[in-house]
Amino acid sequence: MTALIVILAIVLFLLLLMLLPLTLYISFEDKLCLKLGYLFIKIRLFPLKPKKPKRRRTKKPSQKVKKAPKPDKPKPEEENKLKEILDKTGVSGFIEIISEIARIVGAGAMGIVRHAVIKRLKLDVDCGGEDAADAAISCGYISAAVYPALGIILSAVKDYKNTQININPDYDSEEKKVKLDCAVRVKPWWLIVSAVKTAVGLIKEALKLKRQEII
Numbered sequence: 041m042t043a044l045i046v047i048l049a050i051v052l053f054l055l056l057l058m059l060l061p062l063t064l065y066i067s068f069e070d071k072l073c074l075k076l077g078y079l080f081i082k083i084r085l086f087p088l089k090p091k092k093p094k095r096r097r098t099k100k101p102s103q104k105v106k107k108a109p110k111p112d113k114p115k116p117e118e119e120n121k122l123k124e125i126l127d128k129t130g131v132s133g134f135i136e137i138i139s140e141i142a143r144i145v146g147a148g149a150m151g152i153v154r155h156a157v158i159k160r161l162k163l164d165v166d167c168g169g170e171d172a173a174d175a176a177i178s179c180g181y182i183s184a185a186v187y188p189a190l191g192i193i194l195s196a197v198k199d200y201k202n203t204q205i206n207i208n209p210d211y212d213s214e215e216k217k218v219k220l221d222c223a224v225r226v227k228p229w230w231l232i233v234s235a236v237k238t239a240v241g242l243i244k245e246a247l248k249l250k251r252q253e254i255i
Contacts, residue, residue: 058232061225063159068220111112121255129255140245148238150196155230158193158200159223165206168213175209178216183207197224 065082067074074085124133167182169175186207194200210217249255 058229060229061157062225062231064226066220066222066224068218073203106227125254137245137249141242144238144241144245147241148234151234151237152226152230153196154198156197156224158203159225160221161200161203161204161205161223162219162221163207164217164219166208166210166213166217168210168215168217170214172209172211175211179207179209182192182216 060079063075063077065077067073072086074202076083076085125137129137165182165186167179169178186205190205194203197249246255
């Protein structure tokens with residue numbers, strides 16, 4: 041009985057962890073920065089921290105330097121596998137296979153997006169130009185690209201909050217300045233569900249190709 045209670049407690053604890061949201065922090069000002077937050081932990085994904093160079097130890101003359109093993113050459117069968125599939129299916133059939141794989145992966149990604157919540161989205165764009173007319177035209181082009189794309193993104197996610205978009209002409213500069221601050225939340229549960237669905241879809245596609253003797 042005690043063992044069952046412990047197992048149930050562990051399962052409930054893991055379920056609780058899967059329901060606590062992961063947060064992806066995206067910022068851009070001169071360079072892109074990505075961070076992943078969970079509970080009180082933040083991990084920088086990009087740019088990666090530069091690794092410290094390891095100190096090389098001087099080897100004694102008596103020690104023999106071991107030669108690095110040569111990498112195994114790819115087997116001819118592996119090199120020709122893609123060509124064999126192309127020969128069996130033809131160009132149109134091969135494109136259908138790639139399209140189906142892309143559809144499965146895309147559906148899995150959209151499953152995550154549909155359950156994502158934009159906690160914060162702030163975008164400031166200063167459109168500079170050679171003169172006032174050039175800055176105004178540049179501002180118009182950028183607005184025409186940003187606002188429709190933003191509408192697609194906001195309609196795809198589950199919810200969004202604190203959205204501020206400012207695109208203004210800068211008559212005092214010839215440079216374009218972009219500042220982005222975004223935070224997106226999603227529960228790990230939906231990441232797992234989407235990953236499982238994607239894996240199942242890819243396995244089914246592989247089995248179908250196997251039955252047709254394509255792979």
